[in-house]
Amino acid sequence: MPDAPPSPAVPPAPTVPPSPALPLRPARAVGLSVRWRLTLSYVALVAVAGAVLLGVVALWLLRYVPDGTVYNTDPIDGTSWAPNRTDIIRAFVPPATWALLGLIALGVLGGWLLAGRVLRPLTVIGTTAQAVRDGDLDARIALPGRDDEFRRLADVFDGMLDRIQHDMERERRFAASASHELRTPLAITRALLDVAEADPDPDVPQLLVRLRAANERAIALTEALLLLTRLDARPxxxxxxxxxxxxxxxxxxxxxxxxxxxxxxxxxxxxxxxxxxxxxxxxxxxxxxxxxxxxxxxxxxxxxxxxxxxxxxxxxxxxxxxxxxxxxxxxxxxxxxxxxxxxxxxxxxxxxxxxxxxxxxxxxxxxxxxxxxxxxxxxxxxxxxxxxx
Structure with a gap:
């Protein structure tokens, strides 16, 4: 028996590099929230201001009060006892301490409420960003109020979302249209090959001309698509x-x-x-x-x-x-x-x-x-x- 013709070598499948994995974010240690940090900063400011105020009052008043036993000589009532510096300090320190603690408590409450009010726009921005991350590209911040740093940030963020949504919709339409356009020359090529295969005496030169035209159309389309991709990728x-x-x-x-x-x-x-x-x-x-x-x-x-x-x-x-x-x-x-x-x-x-x-x-x-x-x-x-x- 004659040897069977060798089977045509099958080219190895091209190696497709794996898609790059999303970068893993490093784990962060748990810390105080921004609201608590603002609150503590406000409390520290209030406490320092209160302590300085009480200290200044105490120093400027007590410097004029002598220490030791103090007597007042009144020509009418006679001699009477008066508090000295130690007595005044002993009487002043407890209420001053309670007043300072009250200021700190008020600072904690006021700082917490004030920080929450100031950071409320950031909470709205964060909630919207999380919704967008989860796939809701229609979410917008639309922060009301007068113009300030947070409103400008919200407007920039909304504008960025509008641009992203527009680009994604355009890319989606583009991908669908590109698939359709690329399918046309490939379908023509397949139809020409099917007709030639069914024809016992095909016109080979005419078939080659038509195949070349379909192939050139596919190449031109692919090159145009690559040019569009390069324009978007490299300014x-x-x-x-x-x-x-x-x-x-x-x-x-x-x-x-x-x-x-x-x-x-x-x-x-x-x-x-x-x-x-x-x-x-x-x-x-x-x-x-x-x-x-x-x-x-x-x-x-x-x-x-x-x-x-x-x-x-x-x-x-x-x-x-x-x-x-x-x-x-x-x-x-x-x-x-x-x-x-x-x-x-x-x-x-x-x-x-x-x-x-x-x-x-x-x-x-x-x-x-x-x-x-x-x-x-x-x-x-x-x-x-x-x-x-």
């Missing part, structure tokens, strides 16, 4: 950058793409030096120009790119022809995978749906602003502004 260093060079570079790179789409592409503008990151601004200009080419008229369209200075701000403005857009739809185009009805061209140039989302993230991390406006005659106007350097 860039900002340096003076000429925004017009980024615009000209994007137009030069996409000149052939514009010709293949039958879109006239123009670039104008003077040098505009802004405070940003050169690589990110190049990517921004590339995404905006590519978006203007992809979402355009089927033939005879146009797109313009210009850089201008507007009141201390440098702006990159990209406009293109296209279908008329609903302003409500335009407001959602910076969300991931939002393409807008009627904007996508035929011919496999629909894009990944992440161009404007990446542009919005770049503008955000560079401290700029991105404004999208529907043109009355059709198409879109995108304006990205940054502080001048």
């Amino acid at each position: 860039p260093a900002r340096t003076p950058v000429d925004l017009s060079l980024a615009a000209e570079g994007a137009v030069e790179l996409l000149h052939d793409v514009a010709a293949s789409h039958d879109v006239r592409l123009d670039v104008v503008g003077d040098p505009v030096i802004v405070h940003g990151d050169a690589a990110l601004l190049d990517q921004l200009a590339l995404n905006l120009v590519q978006n203007a080419l992809v979402h355009n008229l089927h033939s005879g369209g146009s797109a313009s790119v210009r850089t201008v200075s507007l009141g201390g701000q440098g702006a990159l403005v990209v406009e293109n022809t296209g279908e008329r857009l609903d302003p409500a739809v335009v407001a959602t185009l910076v969300e991931p995978f939002q393409r807008g009805a009627g904007r996508t061209r035929d011919g496999g140039h629909g894009g990944s749906g992440l161009g404007l989302a990446i542009a919005g993230s770049i503008v955000e991390v560079l401290g700029g602003s991105l404004v999208l406006t529907a043109r009355p005659e059709g198409g879109l106007r995108v304006e990205a502004t940054f502080p001048l350097s």
Whole structure:
């Protein structure tokens, strides 16, 4: 019998590093609460103030009273006995001691109540923070009262929770949309392979072309997702950058793409030096120009790119022809995978749906602003502004 062909080697499964465990907090020794520490501080202050007051009174009064036997000589009543310094001290110390103890007791009560009133906002903040830790992202402090340090802290905390909740909802929508978008090229690949497997005489060159197109779409989508992740993870260093060079570079790179789409592409503008990151601004200009080419008229369209200075701000403005857009739809185009009805061209140039989302993230991390406006005659106007350097 001929030897059986050797089985193909199965590559070892990739080693997945374990997820980092949450850091364990060191155990802390049990100590006095902040309320008790404030109370004791208040008591100490009251006790010291009372002791000083009683001491000053005693010293300043007793210095004028002689010690020893004291007699008063009255021409009418005759000689009579008067208390000396020792007698006064013996009579003064017990009530003074009781008065000081009363001050301490009053300080404990008053300090406890006062500390509780002062720390009440911290209790509310702590309760809300614990609720958020347990998963209730809708919890808010909403501390009433006049403006002070605690109210400002509560407002900052509420603003942080609003940002976290918004980011988590955006990430949740993004994950769902990314899963759907990544599933599309994979489903196309599987369908093509199923058809080829069922066809006794498949057209291999045509199959390879379609598989390559589906694979390139998946790669482009994955690279866009990775870019979005990097933008969120690493804030860039900002340096003076000429925004017009980024615009000209994007137009030069996409000149052939514009010709293949039958879109006239123009670039104008003077040098505009802004405070940003050169690589990110190049990517921004590339995404905006590519978006203007992809979402355009089927033939005879146009797109313009210009850089201008507007009141201390440098702006990159990209406009293109296209279908008329609903302003409500335009407001959602910076969300991931939002393409807008009627904007996508035929011919496999629909894009990944992440161009404007990446542009919005770049503008955000560079401290700029991105404004999208529907043109009355059709198409879109995108304006990205940054502080001048």
